[in-house]
Amino acid sequence: MRQNISSGAPWEDQVGYCRAVRIGNTIEVSGTAPVVDGQTAGGNAYEQTKICLEIIKNAIEEAGGKIEDVIRTRMYVTDISQWVAIGKAHGEVFSQIKPATTMVEVSALIEPDMLIEIEATAIIE
Template identity: 35%
Template sequence: MQATRTTHSDGTVFERQASYARAVRAGRHVAVSGTAPIGPEGTLHPGDTYGQARTAIAKALEAAAALGAERGDVIRTRLLLAPGAVWEEAVRAHGEAFAGVDPANTTYFVAGFIPDVLVEVELDALLPDTA
């Protein structure tokens, strides 16, 4: 039996151009794409790793919530950091967001992102078995 697949989009031009969804739910699993701290006017909190991490985490959690996942359902996160990001600040934001949930996490330094972005966040959630 194949799991039902549902997608959620932020409605950005980039999502349409690149043919991807912000988040996808297949059965009980919700996967959130790399989420940057981007607002309608561009990158939010330029130069501020902590502010960007908090914003990206919040956006990723909102996308997961749109498909039925709550913070406590998150089982894995990934913090992707650009050169110049302060890893301690990204980890602090993650710790505040996921205290008591304690998902599996990997933090990476990557070559870079679009201008002014220091942090992207990915997450996976597993919804409770309702069967």
């Protein structure tokens, strides 16, 4: 059985995706940017990372999971020199969970003021 979790963003229908999908005990969370009320939120990499992770947590919970179920994150950043601030925010959420993770620098995200986008995979035990 498939459960689609929508963020309500207008571009979900335009692009053809949703915030997260749960099939069985697996939840995949789409690339999540720091968007609140249709606008990029957070002024720096640390704040934007925190916002992304909160959006991810909410999607996982809506799908019936919890943040502790996350087994993998992928972080796409526009400035890898900000890895310490990004890592700090990630660690505040995942220091005890310790999912597999990746952080890579990309040339750009969909909006120029976005510094990070994060994907997550969760498996509910």
